[in-house]
Amino acid sequence: MATKRNDNIFQLSLTELAFTIIFILLLLLGFVVFQEQKARKELEQELANSQSAERATDALVQARSQLREALVRAKALKPDEVISRLVASADVSAERDRYKAKVDDLDAKLTALEEIQKKVDSAADTSKSDVIKEEVLSSLALQSAVRKELEIAEPGKPVGPKDKATLLEQTKDALALSQALRKEVKAQLGKEATAGDTQKAMAEVIQNAKRFAELGQGGIKPELIRKENADLRGQVAFLKNRLDARGGRDYPPCWADESGKVEFLFAIELKDDSVVVTPAWPSKREADARALPDIQRTLEAPFAHSEFASRVQGVFGWSKKQDPECRHYVQLRSTISDAVRSDRARLVVENYFYKVEQRR
Known part of the structure; x- marks a missing residue:
C-alpha cells in the first residue's frame, strides 16, 4: 500500500502559507504607498510656499518698476535715490511716533510735578512744608531708582502700562516700609531717621538679622543663648559676691538673677514620717522648672524619707x-522632733541641693 504524501509544513497547509505571505506583501505595499503619499504632500507644501514667496517677490519687483517708471515720467533725476528716501522716511515716521509718546509721557509727569509743587508751596506751616518736600523728594528718588532697576533687568525694553502699575505698587510699598522703619527707629532707639538715615538703618537691620540667623544655624536657638548668658552672668555675680565675702561653696547656683541673687527651686519640709516638696521658683522660671527631669514625680504627694534620693535623682x-x-538651692524646714533623725534627714538633702534652712 502506497504511503500518503504529507503536504503540511509546521502544521500549516501550503494554501494557508501562501495566503499568509500574500497578506504580509499587501501590508508592505500599503506602507510603501503611505510613505509615498506623505512625501508627495510635503513636496506640494514646499512648492506652494516657494510659489507664494516668488509671487510676493515678483509683486515687489513689479511695484518698484512701476514706481520707477512713474518717477521717470515725472522727470525725476535719480529714481533709485527717491525710492531709497521713501523707504527711509517710513523708518523715520516710526521713530517720530516713539519720540512723540515719550514727550507725552514727560509732559504728564511735568504736570503732576507742578500740581505737587503747588500743594507744597500752599502749605502754611514751614516745618510741615519741609517735611512734605522731603517726602516728595524721597518718593521721586525711590521711583527713579526702581525705574533704573527695571531698565537694568530688561535693557532696551520700554516701560509699558503694566510695568508702570508695578512700579507704582513697588513705590507705595517702599514708602510704607520707609515710614514703618522710621517709626520703629524712633520708638526703639529714640532717634529721628531722615531720608539718608533710612537706608543706613535698613542695612543695619539686615546685618543684625543675618547675625541672628547665623546664631541659629548650629541648632541652638538665640533665645536659649540669651537665657544661658543671663544665667551665667548671675552665677558669676554670685561667685564674685562670695569671694568678696571671703567664703563660698564648690558649685555656683543653677539659677541666679543678673545681680547674683539666688533663685530657689523647691521648698522642702521634713516631717517625722514623710517629706513634702513644693515649688519655690519665681514665676519667670516656670518653664525652666517644668522642663527638669522627673519634676512632676518629685512634686507628688508626701513620700517616705527612703524615697527622697530616687525622687530628686533626675534634677540632681x-x-x-x-x-x-x-x-x-532649696528652702529647708524640719519639724522632726528627734534631733538625731532631723540631722540625718538634713544631711540627705544636702547631698543633692544647697539649702537655706528656716529655723523653727
Missing part, C-alpha cells in the same frame, strides 16, 4: 551635666 543629674556644673 541635670545639675551635674551643666557647664559649669551647678547646684539648685
